[in-house]
Amino acid sequence: MKRVAEVLGVSRSQLTERLKGSAKPRSAYFKTEDAELLKPLRSLVDERATYGYRRITALLNRERLKNSLPRVNHKRVYRLMSQNGMLLAALHRQASGRVHDGKIITIRPKPALDVRRLRDRMLE
DSSP states (O other), rough: OHHHHHHHOHHHHHHHHHHHOOOOOOOOEEEEEEEEHHHHHHHHHHHHOOOOOHHHHHHHHHHHHTOOOOOHHHHHHHHHHHHOOOOOOOOOOOOOOOOOOSSOSSOOOOOOOHHHHHHHHHOO
């Protein structure tokens, strides 16, 4: 077992656990309070279709504080929006058509420290 673990590059304990097959795969994460959050979350997303999960979280927390309810974490809102297809599409910007020709222009060039020139000046 030790040699097999070394060849595979894993620990022996991990290898034995895998061979046992006792680890069950994770299921989808779900809290019981998620159902009560989903309705106000859906209404906020429908009203403001261009808002992302962080802005929606701020609005949701503002409403919850008015009703003296506890705040909701932004990661939880992200998970709920992701599971229910309410997230915005990712914005992918295209690169500009400008091509870099390799020359960099500066306003004031820095003085070059050339060792040979300094040495030549010192020898003169």
